[in-house]
Amino acid sequence: MASPQELQVQHKREVETKQESTVPARVFLPVTDIFETEQALTVILEMPGVARESLDVSVENDILTIAGRIDFSKYEGLQPVYTEYNIGNYSRSFQISSTIDQSGISATIADGVMTLVLPKAEKAKPRKIKVN
């Protein structure tokens, strides 16, 4: 591991879709890490301000969709005087392959970071072949 580096600001990317949404509010792409082990694919998304009950994870036609809503009622009565970032709901989708055991997907969230574990289907797990 490299020595700890100083953190840099990452500007939020907006979701770009072919269709325009009917609601004019902007939606942001959560910053995401994806890594794979022999057993599973792990997807980690940063969604600061999203509580557990405001999360939506679904799989349809091999598309994994994650949506998180922020509770902006907390901002009621607050008048911005100086800002450096914007806030909004989050949404991101990924194409997943059929090697994922879709019924075994599990999700946890802590400190605004969601971890999704997508276990691999039995047939997709690597097998050692013995040479006789």
Place this chain on the structure above:
Amino acid sequence: MFPNFNDPFSALFTLQRALDARRASDWLGDRTTGSGAYPPINIFQQGDDFVAVVELPGVERNDLAIEAKESTIRISGKKTIAYASGASVHRRERVSGTFDRTIAVPIRIDPDAIRAEYSDGVLALFIPRAERDKPRTIKIT
């Protein structure tokens, strides 16, 4: 004009526009190193008092330190990311490391009465304005 929250569909959009309108405003003056430092901070006024909101996803409560003195507030800590051993990385967008940011607010504050809340990766600092700094109503006699 302050956002109107009566209509839930336009409320978020109105809030987003209000936030954009104050993007890097000169409220902090030149006392603070300009925007671009981590973590990004939004500052709001609530009556006489102020609220600073900071997004720190993935930072554990115990890795976060907040200090205040006179009109200066310091937020420092570290963010760690652990990958499972033997994992092959497909996509790496998250960043980790240390941060240390100091902001100086252009008002007199009551540093002993600052309250901090941290939930869902968002830090909110409730900063009360010093009693002697509050505007006085002058009665015409």
